Amino acid sequence: MTIQKLFANFDNYLPLDEQERDDLSKRVVERRIKRRQFILQENDICRHYTFVAEGCFRKFQVDKKGVEHNLQFAAENDRPAARWIMEIDSFYAEKPSRVYIEAIEPSVILQISKPDLLHLFMHNPKFDRNFRVIIENRFVELENRVLQAISSTAEERYVTFLDQYPNLSQRLPNTQIASYLGITPEFLSKIRKEISKKQVNP
């Protein structure tokens, strides 16, 4: 069952006991999402924390020129903390979202609303702690990404991406990876050619 995947996700942090699993499952809603469907659009308020049980999502922002920039991927079988997706700022402050969250594949998600999450936080510190650790892990990843962005060339960033997220590298189109790395698809194509040249001719 889908909820088991959520329980298993918490096993990476402070595992939940029977009582806590029960509390959590009562406050979670399962949804099936089609490819290309949005679960959050710009100017909407982000009303849920979303856990990706199956499939894959991307979070992106659109600039003044209409170009999309991928901020995050969240996929099944990805690192535990990266299976959570939301706009945290919009969620807590209840202000309009600046990002979109879109399914890249047909997906199944579990969502928790803000009132339900706050209820869990209030009644059991373990939830507070678990979600703090999830954010902390995501924070570490983001800081690594900032470091990469300010210190490495596009080729280095791409190689690191392949190495760090082999799962994502295979299921995502290169256009989406390019957007995540902050380069054009054309330039990524050039990089890929360079890399394959190096591997044939060492």
Add this chain to the structure above:
Amino acid sequence: MTIQKLFANFDNYLPLDEQERDDLSKRVVERRIKRRQFILQENDICRHYTFVAEGCFRKFQVDKKGVEHNLQFAAENDRPAARWIMEIDSFYAEKPSRVYIEAIEPSVILQISKPDLLHLFMHNPKFDRNFRVIIENRFVELENRVLQAISSTAEERYVTFLDQYPNLSQRLPNTQIASYLGITPEFLSKIRKEISKKQVNP
């Protein structure tokens, strides 16, 4: 007194009552730090959460070529969440730090060790919640920075920095700002010239 600045910092989140202030102050250590002094070096384990009461710090990583890359500034009078500085990964996992944290100005800090912080988390959920919110705020900032890095030119990033952190812009040397933006000091110099040209000649 120095500790008052820490209490005031928490007033931005869930303010502490008398009892909680007392608990906190017993678990905090004040230190005076000279300019250029390190409070964390590469391969050391980060043993404290640090609150900047006076002065200014930078967190940076050194690449294989020996070039330094600034990941964070933490200064008095800066945004509340940005007055906390640590390497979260090293702190929780007790693994060697990959970053340095160095005082840019003579400073006064308040530090909490991991055992003390965990004690606070255990005995009062308000601390857990406050530190979760601090991390969440830092998370939002970091995501904005990633977006800037993948979507904007160096000039746009610099202008945003001036706008967003007027306080930091004035107290930091341009070399440090360039390192934070991910460009060379020479190119920042060129950008500054371009900008001043535009303002004289619209």
Add this chain to the structure above:
DNA sequence: AGCAACCCTTAAAGAAGGTTAAGAAATACC
């Protein structure tokens, strides 16, 4: 006050990455 260390700027050459356009290959969907 004076010297060393740091900081800022300029400029020329070159590398990294973007833009435009167009065709070929793969994939989704009915």
Add this chain to the structure above:
DNA sequence: GGTATTTCTTAACCTTCTTTAAGGGTTGCT
């Protein structure tokens, strides 16, 4: 299973940013 859409690649040209080198200005420290 076939067509429309998306995706990937190539190449020529252009912009952004780095490298190297050098000179002048500030700042910190004792």
